[in-house]
Amino acid sequence: MSLIILGSVAFDALETPFGKTDKIVGGAASYAAIAASYLYDHVKIISVVGEDFGQDNLEKFTSKHIDISGIQIKSGEKSFFWSGRYHNDMNTRDTLVTELNVLGDFDPIIPTSYQDAEYILLGNLSPQVQLNALERLTKRPKLVVMDTMNFWMNIALDDLKEVLKQVDVLTINDEEARQLSGQYSLVKAAAVILTMGPKYLIIKKGEHGALLFGENSIFVAPALPLAEVFDPTGAGDTFAGGFIGYLANKGVINFESMKAAVIYGSALASFCVEKFGTERIETLSALEIDQRIQTFSTLTSFVI
């Protein structure tokens, strides 16, 4: 039994109103795997990096007992690199540099030791790569979670719809839900998207929290009100990793367990934005996570 995280492992260079970084470790799989590792013991990454990524960076994963035998290391090539600058509101950003490098022709390889996976997160990557990874598993995992973004809706919508047919849970943001469904109301958008394949849909609304739809029910999760968002990079990936990590640990898949999973994802994401990149989520303690979960509970509980 294990949890596979498919996604990019990469370098980012970030600028926010609070400062800027040189190249630091980023990528959807990095955030998601680190987040999931706090909740589940058998996390395995499928990804690709260049020779430049370095052993010390890979130790960010192995030190958390994350299996990296599915990370291909391409000698003589460079890792995916993204550079962006956030605006003052932290909700919008400009991409300064995108160098696909090894990600340009990424062909996911599934180690034999991964074939027992019961959970898989198809992190934000081209839908074709997501589909390839899924099809190369000899046994369909009991839970397939997919994260994607508007970029793929713009350039690979048909492929994206193919993957969607095979997915149990889709996580996207509010604008992406509107784009994918053609509906402005998120309730109507969810109804449309739930006919496309997923049985559950999570709509991420950043500072406004998240909505979970499925089983003819809706759950509204708050975001933690924060005085400062230091760096929002990776919050969505951290959310997805926390979400599926909780479910893998729990072993129960229904609307009730997904509600708690959304809270865990939200709590881990609330740590992620406190520092640049993966810095904050690399150093969490179990106590900190428990306290943050308790904060989420207090935030929304009321007695009539």
Add this chain to the structure above:
Amino acid sequence: MSLIILGSVAFDALETPFGKTDKIVGGAASYAAIAASYLYDHVKIISVVGEDFGQDNLEKFTSKHIDISGIQIKSGEKSFFWSGRYHNDMNTRDTLVTELNVLGDFDPIIPTSYQDAEYILLGNLSPQVQLNALERLTKRPKLVVMDTMNFWMNIALDDLKEVLKQVDVLTINDEEARQLSGQYSLVKAAAVILTMGPKYLIIKKGEHGALLFGENSIFVAPALPLAEVFDPTGAGDTFAGGFIGYLANKGVINFESMKAAVIYGSALASFCVEKFGTERIETLSALEIDQRIQTFSTLTSFVI
């Protein structure tokens, strides 16, 4: 013991993507008083209308046992009239007509029978009128709730700050909180506003719910996810009326009771937007309200 609602009683003409109305009853006090009347028996309006308002329209209040002896009826004059058109997203609107009429020189008169009021909602009106009404009470109510909007921040900020000093709870929306505080982060905005007088602050975020700040705590209330918002007019006033109506009924003023009050306000506002104007909130049953409160509870409850 009673609850005073100060605010406009007026005519509105509305256009939404779902249709349009002729002149119908509107105004902050109309929405707030009707909402409060479901939760508390001694609701009293202070307002002014013209001769055109008509006895049949006043019966919308008296039929709900709302005391209208504080509504001045100006013979030969016309009621406040506002006409607006909502855009397709229902979040933005254009004002087509504003005729102040009797509201232009409104001087609030407090009937002697209102002087025992323990609760007052200073509904959205000029800060000077809000202050006049408050100063004409011989005994300060034990709870003063103020609603206002960006319009008054633009043209009467000093007056508004004077009223704020006398207020226990302020309700405004997110953009107004940013404008009033000069802070983008709502957590920082709340910290600034809570130094201006109010002990509690409610930030209304429309479809994203509401935040309650006070006693060094935060409460996050969801909005009911709706497939269609038919007409958002009056939702904020309905929220404020439900909020203070619940507290007047409960008789307890602290963070815990305010959390429940925010949920009642949100529930009543969720009915308001289902039809044009006050149409929906005029016909609520106690059972419908109870069921809606239960829905809010289900929306946010989770078990770890």
